[in-house]
Amino acid sequence: xxxxxxxxxxxxxxxxxxxxxxxxxxxxxxxxxxxxxxxxxxxxxxxxxxxxxxxxxxxxxxxxxxxxxxxxxxxxxxxxxxxxxxxxxxxxxxxxxxxxxxxxxxxxxxxxxxxxxxxxxxxxxxxxxxxxxxxxxxxxxxxxxxxxxxxxxxxxxxxxxxxxxxxxxxxxxxxxxxxxxxxxxxxxxxxxxxxxxxxxxxxxxxxxxxxxxxxxxxxxxxxxxxxxxxxxxxxxxxxxxxxxxxxxxxxxxxxxxxxxxxxxxxxxxxxxxxxxxxxxxxxxxxxxxxxxxxxxxxxxxxxxxxxxxxxxxxxxxxxxxxxxxxxxxxxxxxxxxxxxxxxxxxxxxxxxxxxxxxxxxxxxxxxxxxxxxxxxxxxxxxxxxxxxxxxxxxxxxxxxx
Ligand SMILES: Cc1cc2nc3c(=O)[nH]c(=O)nc-3n(C[C@H](O)[C@H](O)[C@H](O)COP(=O)(O)OP(=O)(O)OC[C@H]3O[C@@H](n4cnc5c(N)ncnc54)[C@H](O)[C@@H]3O)c2cc1C
Numbered sequence: 001x002x003x004x005x006x007x008x009x010x011x012x013x014x015x016x017x018x019x020x021x022x023x024x025x026x027x028x029x030x031x032x033x034x035x036x037x038x039x040x041x042x043x044x045x046x047x048x049x050x051x052x053x054x055x056x057x058x059x060x061x062x063x064x065x066x067x068x069x070x071x072x073x074x075x076x077x078x079x080x081x082x083x084x085x086x087x088x089x090x091x092x093x094x095x096x097x098x099x100x101x102x103x104x105x106x107x108x109x110x111x112x113x114x115x116x117x118x119x120x121x122x123x124x125x126x127x128x129x130x131x132x133x134x135x136x137x138x139x140x141x142x143x144x145x146x147x148x149x150x151x152x153x154x155x156x157x158x159x160x161x162x163x164x165x166x167x168x169x170x171x172x173x174x175x176x177x178x179x180x181x182x183x184x185x186x187x188x189x190x191x192x193x194x195x196x197x198x199x200x201x202x203x204x205x206x207x208x209x210x211x212x213x214x215x216x217x218x219x220x221x222x223x224x225x226x227x228x229x230x231x232x233x234x235x236x237x238x239x240x241x242x243x244x245x246x247x248x249x250x251x252x253x254x255x256x257x258x259x260x261x262x263x264x265x266x267x268x269x270x271x272x273x274x275x276x277x278x279x280x281x282x283x284x285x286x287x288x289x290x291x292x293x294x295x296x297x298x299x300x301x302x303x304x305x306x307x308x309x310x311x312x313x314x315x316x317x318x319x320x321x322x323x324x325x326x327x328x329x330x331x332x333x334x335x336x337x338x339x340x341x342x343x344x345x346x347x348x349x350x351x352x353x354x355x356x357x358x359x360x361x362x363x364x365x366x367x368x369x370x371x372x373x374x375x376x377x378x379x380x381x382x383x384x385x386x387x388x389x390x391x392x393x394x395x396x397x398x399x400x401x
Contacts, residue, residue, distance in 0.1 A: 016276025023306020
């Protein structure tokens, strides 16, 4: 493998890494472009893993993000099954699990996150759902028909619950908070979503954290913070993520809840950039670096980093945050970010009908909106949030809609 430092190397061939490659070519970069990924078949539609693909009766595979022809047309050299094991910022080399040392002029870190492991007292890691390989394991739940206990009531836990219920599997969700996703959605929307799961037969154990999981002859004993022990035959954990930064430890690149970058995607080391889920950006509101782990963000930010490098710019990525989730055939769209203590105002429709727009904010500042069934409102609220509109503006928009 070339040791010359005249090319650009992207580590991670998923949403952000492949979009960065596109941004580089779009911005006019014509030099060598190598994308490495440790997965043997990287670059697929990850959000579908917990939705249609888990619910499907056939064993459909996730859609690839790029075909070989598309990669070839853009002169992108994809090295699948090549994990980065180290970064030498002085000699400008990425070291791989094959012992290669690949030179770079710029390197883009796009290694995303891994599912936070939950390890039993016997040392076994519980199944999670992050990769194509995880999907194969999770599908076993749907085929064995045994009841499944999900540890964690976040987006992944709830989507998996909905998908498994559609296959007739008995599902129990264990969640440390009183209402799943209440922090993201506000109590009213979260309550409606909880009711939707109840109506579809999901069982919940809310308000108690899981403290440990022990393997038993029948399955597992799940120990809860309130002292109870629940028995489970099959368990899947969805309790958050960890940034895939192991290979960067000791490299000199600043790490804190991910790879620390500025708004343009630059790290503290010249020529080293980062994009997507792995990025930890300073959040003055929370007083710490925070990752924003959503598909559209990864794509947009990846492209921006590619453009910045190609054009020699440092343009900030400042799109309005957006995330969606699909459960029971309904799609919830979240724009901006609801903050703790925000007021939630139904500005259109009616939550109980699954057709609504709820604005989130405080002190007449609009912080976010949750939209279900009214896709046209996405454009309006994206504009309002971008313009830093007030809650009153949001209400005014609704009354004139
Ligand atoms: C099941 C599931 C459902 C989701 N649903 C939604 C949704 O509905 N809406 C939404 O907005 N977001 C959703 N997300 C989040 C979304 O998938 C992520 O935000 C997005 O994938 C981030 O893209 P990324 O390129 O930054 O990182 P990733 O997609 O995590 O890709 C990182 C890549 O880097 C590779 N890699 C890691 N370490 C190394 C290494 N050392 N060397 C080489 N390669 C390495 C990995 O193999 C991987 O291919 C979902 C995520 C999951 C897991």
